[in-house]
Amino acid sequence: MTSNPNPQSVTDTTARFAYLISQISTSLINASPDEAAEHIEKALAVLGHDDDKDRCYVFLFSDDYAQMSNTHEWVRSGITAHKEDLQQVPADAMPWFFAHMQEAGRVLVDDVHTLPPEAGGFQTELLREKIQSMMAVGMFLEGRLIGFVGCDLVQRQRNWSDDDVRRMQLIADMIANTVARHRAEEKLQQVQVELRAANERLAQLANEDGLTGLSNRRGLDTAMDSELRRMQRNRQLLTVMMVDIDHFKELNDRHGHMIGDAALRGVAQELCHVLQRSGEVLGRFGGDEFLAICPQLTQQEAEQRAVTLMERVKNVNTATPLTVSIGIYTFIPEPTTTPDEVLRAVDKAVYQAKHDGRNRFFALAASSPTTKR
Numbered sequence: 001m002t003s004n005p006n007p008q009s010v011t012d013t014t015a016r017f018a019y020l021i022s023q024i025s026t027s028l029i030n031a032s033p034d035e036a037a038e039h040i041e042k043a044l045a046v047l048g049h050d051d052d053k054d055r056c057y058v059f060l061f062s063d064d065y066a067q068m069s070n071t072h073e074w075v076r077s078g079i080t081a082h083k084e085d086l087q088q089v090p091a092d093a094m095p096w097f098f099a100h101m102q103e104a105g106r107v108l109v110d111d112v113h114t115l116p117p118e119a120g121g122f123q124t125e126l127l128r129e130k131i132q133s134m135m136a137v138g139m140f141l142e143g144r145l146i147g148f149v150g151c152d153l154v155q156r157q158r159n160w161s162d163d164d165v166r167r168m169q170l171i172a173d174m175i176a177n178t179v180a181r182h183r184a185e186e187k188l189q190q191v192q193v194e195l196r197a198a199n200e201r202l203a204q205l206a207n208e209d210g211l212t213g214l215s216n217r218r219g220l221d222t223a224m225d226s227e228l229r230r231m232q233r234n235r236q237l238l239t240v241m242m243v244d245i246d247h248f249k250e251l252n253d254r255h256g257h258m259i260g261d262a263a264l265r266g267v268a269q270e271l272c273h274v275l276q277r278s279g280e281v282l283g284r285f286g287g288d289e290f291l292a293i294c295p296q297l298t299q300q301e302a303e304q305r306a307v308t309l310m311e312r313v314k315n316v317n318t319a320t321p322l323t324v325s326i327g328i329y330t331f332i333p334e335p336t337t338t339p340d341e342v343l344r345a346v347d348k349a350v351y352q353a354k355h356d357g358r359n360r361f362f363a364l365a366a367s368s369p370t371t372k373r
């Protein structure tokens with residue numbers, strides 16, 4: 001304990017400390033998470049300048065107390081900094097210090113040479129840093145020790161008083177509150193990022209067909225609306241193709257729904273190979289029907305793609321060889337063209353391909369003669 005100061009110096013010390021605390025708390029309260037490190041180090045500097053400490057620091061323990069790291073440090077000019085070499089310090093290196101912090105929530109060293117023999121590793125570290133006296137007080141978060149704030153005296157020795165400890169504890173509490181606030185804010189930000197990703201995924205799932213991973217009817221409707229408007233504005237060609245598996249009911253009835261599902265997935269995969277170029281939207285329209293919305297694709301190009309698709313579908317690995325019938329409708333949308341009209345036209349083209357014997361395409365153009373194969 002230090003000797004009792006005279007009344008005048010008590011007033012001076014109290015006033016000085018009150019000023020110090022107000023400086024530190026203002027700085028910490030105003031700190032945003034990005035500025036936290038800077039403000040905690042500023043607080044340590046204020047603490048260090050008060051009655052000439054040589055080094056002030058914050059350490060945080062790992063959750064299992066197996067190690068600790070120096071996260072913030074202030075050093076007086078001419079004093080060696082040690083933050084870099086005090087990262088992930090294992091508890092095994094100084095068990096006495098770790099045990100004392102956990103049990104008493106503080107470690108006070110008036111004179112490094114009077115430490116007990118059990119404090120061997122800790123004493124070696126203090127001597128390495130040329131420390132004569134040091135004090136560390138715990139930072140607690142919801143009653144749990146998360147780290148400590150401490151200070152070293154290198155150039156002189158000091159017997160710490162109860163007042164010294166109380167003051168340091170006040171500052172440790174303020175820094176712990178700042179750490180807690182920033183951890184909560186970081187967690188909140190992380191939750192927000194995860195929520196955003198989950199919402200995006202949900203929106204994606206709402207437009208996705210669960211079996212094939214292609215767009216579902218809802219996704220197709222949205223794409224049809226926007227492509228109709230876009231192509232109408234640009235006065236450009238839009239081709240819509242409907243692909244329908246032939247005799248799919250028979251495949252289901254004879255070989256079961258699992259084989260039917262595998263066939264749907266296989267056809268979807270081939271459709272992706274042949275039809276899904278940049279800007280094209282491909283989806284499962286329903287049952288065994290698929291729809292492709294292809295901006296700026298000419299009828300001739302669409303017919304070539306239909307031929308390729310029919311060839312590839314034959315190789316889809318199912319119990320019986322698959323074939324498809326394809327309807328093609330190519331047109332430049334008018335301001336009055338509706339999605340229903342387009343779907344009716346392409347449906348008519350598929351119907352014609354089925355009627356003509358299946359395993360073929362039928363192309364319908366708004367302003368040119370129809371072709372078939």
Ligand SMILES: Nc1nc2c(ncn2[C@@H]2O[C@H](COP(=O)(O)OP(=O)(O)OP(=O)(O)O)[C@@H](O)[C@H]2O)c(=O)[nH]1
Nearest residue numbers: 244245246247248249250252257258260261287288
């Ligand atoms: N395995 C499976 N079958 C489905 C699914 N959705 C619809 N179906 C079946 O698809 C079949 C479609 O049959 P139809 O519309 O008669 O067509 P089809 O037998 O291919 O006849 P055509 O088109 O005239 O050649 C029905 O038996 C439906 O039960 C699905 O998700 N999985």
